[in-house]
Amino acid sequence: MPAAVAAAGALTLPGAAAAPPKLKTSPSFAGSRLVVTATSPKKFTARTRPRAVKVIAGAATYKLKPGTKSARKSTWRSGTLSAGQLAGLYGTRCGSP
Numbered sequence: 207m208p209a210a211v212a213a214a215g216a217l218t219l220p221g222a223a224a225a226p227p228k229l230k231t232s233p234s235f236a237g238s239r240l241v242v243t244a245t246s247p248k249k250f251t252a253r254t255r256p257r258a259v260k261v262i263a264g265a266a267t268y269k270l271k272p273g274t275k276s277a278r279k280s281t282w283r284s285g286t287l288s289a290g291q292l293a294g295l296y297g298t299r300c301g302s303p
Contacts, residue, residue, distance in 0.1 A: 233261070238292060240284040242270055249277040256280050263295055 233242045244256050259270040259282040270282035287295070 229256070235292070235295075236283070238286050238288075240268060240270070240287065240295065241273070242282045244280045244282070246278050250275075250280065256282075266291070266294065 230245045231242055232245075233240065235241065240261060242259055242261065244259070246254070248254075250256075255275070261268045261270065261284075268284050268287075270284050273281035273283045275281065
């Protein structure tokens with residue numbers, strides 16, 4: 207997995223969710239797009255379904271658009287990324303050292 211997407215970014219939940227759900231994120235690349243899949247061991251509810259996903263890699267921030275969603279899985283995609291942006295994502299390390 208590329209170092210830049212080892213930490214998937216911020217998932218925004220609606221309102222004041224008392225306790226955020228335990229989510230597992232798995233970033234990947236599909237062609238020239240960044241794809242993040244958020245999965246949960248329990249079914250998403252109106253309070254726990256992710257509303258927005260933002261990936262921060264170095265100085266760049268990528269807001270992702272919703273793709274497919276099911277009871278326990280939510281997929282988010284970026285717009286088309288340039289070759290320079292893709293190279294930056296592959297070469298940037300984010301998250302904890």
